[in-house]
Amino acid sequence: MATIKDIAKIAGVSVTTVSKVINEYPDIGEKTREKVIKVIEQENYRPNAIARSLSTNRSNTIGIFFTDHLNSGLRHPFFRDVIYGIEKVFFQKGYDLVMFAHRWGDRFSYTEKSKNRNVDGAILMGMPRTDPNIDRLINSNIPTVFVDLDIVGKKASYVISDNVQGAKIAVEHLYNLGHREIGMIMGQWITKAAQDRLIGFQQKKDELKLDNNNKWIIETEFSEKGGFQAMKKILSLDEKPTAVFCQGDEMAIGAMAAIEEEGFSVPDDFSLVGFDDIEISRYVRPALTTVHQDKLLMGEKTAELLLDIINEQKSFFPIVLPTKLIKRDSCKAID
Known part of the structure; x- marks a missing residue:
């Protein structure tokens, strides 16, 4: 099985350059990036997740928190479709997802769960504004995106429909x-x-x-x-x-x-x-x-926004998605 040193030797670059390409650092030229990626694909190289997390201080894991107050879990049609959009983007970027669920009224620390699982960022869905644990998460500087809740912070923003x-x-x-x-x-x-x-x-x-x-x-x-x-x-x-x-x-x-x-x-x-x-x-x-x-777009935009925060983009803004009426048969004109 090829190692990162093998990839560097075949591509004619340093191990550091290969590492930067794998971890999507922006300071690598496009030609070099393409050459390294081509060698990685040819050699079927898969970076060791543990070694990578030690070298980059990242786990490539995202925590998803959702309030399951109806005990429906991922069967809930809103959660299901949004999470599918989230997963679609993060899968392409090589991230894993960790799901957390709780019901309103439970004692539940998003911050502790995030730290214990060493997630790179957190996504919260369905939380009430009154949840006392939200402020602690915001103050922890863990990159966070809220779905359907307009909260912002130094490393936090939100995606919401209009x-x-x-x-x-x-x-x-x-x-x-x-x-x-x-x-x-x-x-x-x-x-x-x-x-x-x-x-x-x-x-x-x-x-x-x-x-x-x-x-x-x-x-x-x-x-x-x-x-x-x-x-x-x-x-x-x-x-x-x-x-x-x-x-x-x-x-x-x-x-x-x-x-x-x-x-x-x-x-x-x-x-x-x-x-x-x-x-x-x-x-x-x-x-x-x-x-x-x-809902699918909401999930995709949520993932993209969280990646911007994780990668310390200079600016990131809340996203408000448009809505539209779908006319079917449950309405009737009256005099």
Whole structure:
């Protein structure tokens, strides 16, 4: 099996140069880099991870933390797609991923876990802003990127969808169909996504001079069960909205089931709009109109941003990804 010395000898460069190419140092000329990479591929050379971590003070490992408050793990459609995008980028760069999961309320130190596993950087998804362990992580100088949580630090930034705008286009779509009584099923207030989607919902209703009836806003968990129970509460009201914006597709699917169980139908009696555009949303009947956020792109941008921080780029900025409306069959125009 070839060693790093063998690669250097065949390529006609120093061992230091080969090491820099392997670890993607920027101070190597492109021709030299290409020559070394060609020899590495020809000789099927694989650097020893332990030796490499000792020489570079890097483990080529990334820690991914996600809040599993629904006990769904990687089956959760949002987490699954974002993580796939993350893995896609890091695989190409030779990094391994370590997954950590916890539930809200657990005593859990992101900093200690990161240090114990010697990760080069951390990605946090689904964490509430109120989590007391976040500040400690930020102050630890461990390179960190947050998904759906707008926190920045010396070595921290975030990637998020434009949730405010996404909620606005959902309300505007319903308004254009003639709906004036619009309710909302929202996620837990302590999440950034729920807060921003509520802000967008209320801002657009104010712009359109629609009544912000708080009885039509039900807070619940981001799940089918949560959507089902919330819609049941809305259906029990004497005065009901004609349309409901659900802050998540799973909520909308649960709401659809509640509507049908009570003898009503979508969209004849109630129009529904979801958020996320998870895969199942196009296959339920009626197919769900929803606000699309590009979860794969979110994962890719998260990985790229974290690599910039790890490699000490002079500047790195938060990334806000656009959303767009996907029109399907769960909404109907009314007079």
